[in-house]
Amino acid sequence: MTITVALAAGAPPSAALAAFTKQTGIKVKWVNIDWDSLQTKISAAATAKTYFADATDVDWSRVGQLSKLGWFYPMQQFLNTNAMAADMPQIKSFTVGGDVIGIPYDASFMVTTVNKQMFGKAGIKTMPTTLNEYTSDLHKLQTSGVSAHPLDIPFAAAEGLSTYWYETTGALGGTVLDQQDKPQFTSPSSPGYKAAEWMINAIKTGLVPKGNINVTDSQGMQTLMAKGQVASVFSDYSGNVGALYNLPSSSSVVNQVEYIPTPGATGAAANWSNPDGIGIPKEAKYPKAAATFIQWFTSEQEQVDFAGVNGPAKAWATYALPSHLSAVQAMASKGNLVGGDALSAMLQTSKPVFEGGAPPWYPQFSNSVYTNLHAAAAGSETVAQAITAIANTANGLAG
Amino acid sequence: MGSPAENLMVKASSLPDETQAAPAAVSPDRRWAAGRRLIRRLQTGPQSAGTGYAAKGLPYLLVAPLAIFIVGLALVPAAFTIIESFYRVNPLDPPTRFDGIGNFHRLFANSAVLTSFGNTAIYVVAGVVLSTVLGIFFAVVLRRPFRGRGIVIAVLILPWALPGVVEGILWTGIFDPSSGLMNGVLSSLHLASHGSVLLGENRWLTIFLIELVQVWQITPLSTLLVLAAMQLMPEELFQAAAIDGCGAWRSFWRITLPLARPGIAVAIVQSLIATLNVFDQPYVLNGAATTGSSITEQTYFISFQDLDFGGGYALSLLITVITLVVSLIVVRAVYRRVDY
Numbered sequence: 001m002t003i004t005v006a007l008a009a010g011a012p013p014s015a016a017l018a019a020f021t022k023q024t025g026i027k028v029k030w031v032n033i034d035w036d037s038l039q040t041k042i043s044a045a046a047t048a049k050t051y052f053a054d055a056t057d058v059d060w061s062r063v064g065q066l067s068k069l070g071w072f073y074p075m076q077q078f079l080n081t082n083a084m085a086a087d088m089p090q091i092k093s094f095t096v097g098g099d100v101i102g103i104p105y106d107a108s109f110m111v112t113t114v115n116k117q118m119f120g121k122a123g124i125k126t127m128p129t130t131l132n133e134y135t136s137d138l139h140k141l142q143t144s145g146v147s148a149h150p151l152d153i154p155f156a157a158a159e160g161l162s163t164y165w166y167e168t169t170g171a172l173g174g175t176v177l178d179q180q181d182k183p184q185f186t187s188p189s190s191p192g193y194k195a196a197e198w199m200i201n202a203i204k205t206g207l208v209p210k211g212n213i214n215v216t217d218s219q220g221m222q223t224l225m226a227k228g229q230v231a232s233v234f235s236d237y238s239g240n241v242g243a244l245y246n247l248p249s250s251s252s253v254v255n256q257v258e259y260i261p262t263p264g265a266t267g268a269a270a271n272w273s274n275p276d277g278i279g280i281p282k283e284a285k286y287p288k289a290a291a292t293f294i295q296w297f298t299s300e301q302e303q304v305d306f307a308g309v310n311g312p313a314k315a316w317a318t319y320a321l322p323s324h325l326s327a328v329q330a331m332a333s334k335g336n337l338v339g340g341d342a343l344s345a346m347l348q349t350s351k352p353v354f355e356g357g358a359p360p361w362y363p364q365f366s367n368s369v370y371t372n373l374h375a376a377a378a379g380s381e382t383v384a385q386a387i388t389a390i391a392n393t394a395n396g397l398a399g
Numbered sequence: 400m401g402s403p404a405e406n407l408m409v410k411a412s413s414l415p416d417e418t419q420a421a422p423a424a425v426s427p428d429r430r431w432a433a434g435r436r437l438i439r440r441l442q443t444g445p446q447s448a449g450t451g452y453a454a455k456g457l458p459y460l461l462v463a464p465l466a467i468f469i470v471g472l473a474l475v476p477a478a479f480t481i482i483e484s485f486y487r488v489n490p491l492d493p494p495t496r497f498d499g500i501g502n503f504h505r506l507f508a509n510s511a512v513l514t515s516f517g518n519t520a521i522y523v524v525a526g527v528v529l530s531t532v533l534g535i536f537f538a539v540v541l542r543r544p545f546r547g548r549g550i551v552i553a554v555l556i557l558p559w560a561l562p563g564v565v566e567g568i569l570w571t572g573i574f575d576p577s578s579g580l581m582n583g584v585l586s587s588l589h590l591a592s593h594g595s596v597l598l599g600e601n602r603w604l605t606i607f608l609i610e611l612v613q614v615w616q617i618t619p620l621s622t623l624l625v626l627a628a629m630q631l632m633p634e635e636l637f638q639a640a641a642i643d644g645c646g647a648w649r650s651f652w653r654i655t656l657p658l659a660r661p662g663i664a665v666a667i668v669q670s671l672i673a674t675l676n677v678f679d680q681p682y683v684l685n686g687a688a689t690t691g692s693s694i695t696e697q698t699y700f701i702s703f704q705d706l707d708f709g710g711g712y713a714l715s716l717l718i719t720v721i722t723l724v725v726s727l728i729v730v731r732a733v734y735r736r737v738d739y
Contacts, residue, residue, distance in 0.1 A: 040703045047490060047708065065706070069490050156599075157686035211576030213599040214685060219571075229577075360491055363704040367687060371511075374688050378600050 002027040003289050006053035007278065008035040012297075012306060012316045020296050026289045035059075042281070046071040051283045054290035058102025058279035060093040061159075061358050061366065067096040068360040072279040074099040078291030087300070087324050089350060090275040096357035102277030103298045104323040109271045109350040110167040110235045111343075112263065113245070117256040118231040122146045127260045131171060131198070134234070134263040138207050141231050149209040150231040152220040153199055157374035160217025162366045163274060165373060166353045167235035168195035171262050171269040181359045181398040183391040188384075191265070197383050200376050213378055226251040234262075237274070238346070239320035242338035259339040261346070271350045275323060300324040309336045321347075361397040368393035477719070484716045488709035495709075502713035512714065514689045515697045518606055519675060522693060523725075525610045526617065526674035527667055533614065534621025534666050535659070539651065541622070542629045552623075559619035567683025570612045574598050574684070581608075602690045609691050612680045617673045621666035628662025629655065633739055657735070664734035668726045675722050694718055 003026055011017065011030035021027050031053065033041065038057055045052030046069065058072060066072050075081055081100040085091045090109070094102045112134075114127065119137065122144040128134035141150035154160045169176055174191025178184055185192020202208045209230070212220065221237070224230045226244055238259075244250060245257040261268035278297065280290045296302060303322035308315030309331055321343065322328050328347055332340025359365065372386035381389070487498040506512050541552060558566065573580045574597045585591035598605050632655070640650050656663075678695040685691035687700065694714065702711030 040699075043703050043706060047706075065491065069706075157688035209577065210594060210596050213596050214571075214688075216686070361705075367700060367704060371687050371689055374599070374686070375690075378688070378690065380600075380602075380690070 001025075001286055001289055002029055003054035003284075003286050003293060004029045004031060004052075005278075005290075005293065006031040006033055006038060006041070006056040007276075008033060008038050008057060009318045012319075013314060016302065016305065016314065016316075020293065024289075024292055024296070026286075026292060028293065042071070045283060046281060049283060051285055052281060054284040054286050055278055055280055055294055058094060058277040060273065060275055060277065060352070061362050063094055063096055063101050064354075064358040064360045064362055066101050066279075067099055067357065070282065072101050072281055073284075073287055074101070075103055075279060075291070075294070076100050078280070078288065079103070079295055084298075087326050088298075089325060089347060090273045090323055090352075093273045093275055093352040093357075094277045094279075102279035103294055104275040104277045105298050105303075106276050106319060107238065107321040107323040107328065107347050107350075108274045108276060109238045109347065110163065110262075110274055111238045111271055111346055112260050113225065113233050113236040113241060113257050114260055115225070115228065115231045115253055115256050116258050117253070118146050118150070118228070122231075128263045129261065129267050131168075131263050131265060134232075135198070135207075138202075138232065142207065147229070147231045149206055149229075151202055151207045152215075152224045152230040152233045153202055153208045153212060154215050154217040154220045155203060155208070155213045155374055155377040156216045156219075157370045158216050159366060159370065161373055162369040163217070163272070163353075164235040165192075165195055165199065165369060167262070167272050168199060170272050170351070170353075171195070171234075171264045173265045173269070175355070177354060177359065177365075177394065179356050181394070183394040185387060186391045193383075193387055196373060196376070196387055199373065200383050200386075203377050213374070222250065225257070226253060228253045228256075237320070238271075238343055243320060246338055259342040259346070261342070271346045272353045273350045274353075298323065300327045303327045304330065307331060307336070309334065359398070364397055365390075365394055480712045480715055480719075483709060484712040486709050486712075488712065489705075489707045491706050498709065502709045503717075505710060506714055506717070509697075511689060511692065511700075512694070512697050515692045515694045518602075518681075518689075518691060519677070519694045521603070521606045522610050522613070522677050523671060523674045525607060526614055526677070527670045529610070529614045530618045530621045530670045531663065531667050533618045534625050535656075535663065537618070537622040538625035538629055538659070538662075539655065541626055555622060556619045558616050561616065563613075563616065563679025564683055566612055566616055567680050570680075571684060574608060598685055599688060599690055605685060605688075605690045609681050609684050610674070610677075612684065613674065613677055616680075617670055620669055624666040624669065625659055625662045628659040628737075631737075631739065632658050658737050660733055660735045661737055664730055667729050667733060671725055671729060672722055675718060675725075 005028055007030075010032050017028050017030070035057070039059070039062070041052055042056060058066065075094075076099070081091065081103075084103065088104060090104045090107055091100060094100055094104060116127075118141060119127070122137070122141045124137050124140060128137050138150045141147045153164055166176055169185065169192045172191035172195055174195075175184055176192055183192075184190060185196070187193060188197075203210065203212060209215075209224070212224075215224070217237075220230075221233060221240060221244060225233050225236070225240075241257050241259060246254050248254050262271055263269070278294055280287050280294070284290050300322070303319075303324055304310065304327050305314035306316035306319040307322055307327070308319075321337075322331070325344065325347055328337065328340065328344045331337040332344045337343060354362075368390050372381060372389045375381040376383050376386040484502055485497065485499060486495055487501060488495050537555065541548060541555075561569075572578075574582075576582055576594050576596050579597075581597060582591065582593065582595060585595070586593040591597075597608055636654055636658075637650060640654055645653065676695050677693045678699070681691040681693050682696055687696065695718070698711050698714045698718070701707050701714060
């Protein structure tokens, strides 16, 4: 039988897929669709109750929605997800009401990156551990002339801006929504409010380039951080140092960028998970075969191969970081992962943005977050107005 | 230049049938009769085709694939959209149920949708005016043959052939505040300071610049449509006007523009449809920001982000009705039948 796997990524090495087919008799047809189109296809196919793929993307932000809609099989029907959870901390991001909607196949989480060479030029020898120290260091970078605008915040009205705010809120010791999905950021003394103020002040005071008003997260990382235009990204992607900043073909800051523990209110803060998952739609033709594939695809051995530990022939070009903690630790100990020790420690303590799983109405909420924070950065709203608008959206949706 | 029938008669005389068998010196009456017989044959088909059911069904059979295509992919979905726009269709809020004008009511209470209506109106006005004026200008320039004309037309078509998303990405670089071409030009002309933010801060400027990108894309088709209309204009008209002392400018206003009205009307309608449905350029250049979001962006957000398909159907229906009504107004105001 042939199963269709649709993800927003190119296919893994054909030798790996051939080995899977030899081992199981299951052939894999790989379909690479951009993320936005993929989400549209998932919704359209599920609504029309038509077959689309046997295994496809499960985004952490849609887990609540997908759980309520029942569009995906609970993975515990096919796999021992309890056993997997012990070595896969980010499986929590895909769990709602006891159901595991998807299995994380990589371990993306938000992390702070700094260009140590630029920090050094500004006379900063000790890396900041609190947000106040971090802000002070950014000003030093600016006043010393090392970087006119040392910080990257992607203010384009897109998902990356919401994620940045969640990470900053978390760094200040707070959360965006509570377990009942009620907003926790309306008080000016709340971490969420302070995080929004800090971000908007950063662009108003020139810590962030003015042009970032329309820069997305990936654009900022590729054109600002990787080109030495800025010295730090507070909410960067784990894996970017090895996969972007240290690649001479796409970066002019090779070996200059490092991960640091995310500066928090009083010390290092936890990191928010932002993983990619894979699940089985209810309209799949071969759900059991798809589950077999997912088990193989997310196994520690395959992840180590995909990460390039066992040679470039087995590496998967678009792969970031294994979701198995043991795989990350093994890579770190063998020296196969840039910043491996820091990453494995952060992965161990990474937390889901929404403890009980993202609410079913998360996409609407996120839309409100990024459009209002963008408007505040553009000057058409104040921080207070933006926060009120976001809170009203959350309250209206939570009911 | 004779009547259409005379023209057809001349053409018919070159066909290898009984009309060609006529001797060289045939009287005008006989040639006229032969032409009429040919027209009748063309209208009714060859006598040998017979009058059986198979012969009668042939035209329907030939049209069937296109008819099935149109019915299946346009009419049925359109009917479905109209019906469903009056239902609450939201998988997060089951079951699907009749909701009257509930979807429309919610749309008009949604500030993001209302803002997007305003933005889209500006896109339409700016886009239609600019693309039509530029289309007429380029058509006039390209009307006369000159060396390299084919290459110029091919280059002109390029933006039309590019996907909107690709154009958006391309222009993102051009509008970049620190390294973009546009900022460099404006600052060198002392029209803006270096590093000025062009997109996202000022609503009017944002919409105008986004629409400029779309105009770059849709103007080639407007040009081709107007150019096609101009190519049909008989040269004798312009020669006669010149003999009567009509200058180039007067000739353009009094002859070219009136005779190009069928092409201009079609060009305006295509620009209208494109600008009313603008999605790629604002989405890529300005994200979901209210400073530039269009109605079709809102349709996407409502349908596929919020999963409120009923609301999405209702908004799609509104866009369709607006497109039809405005197109009809344009056609009535601009289109004139032209016979040469």
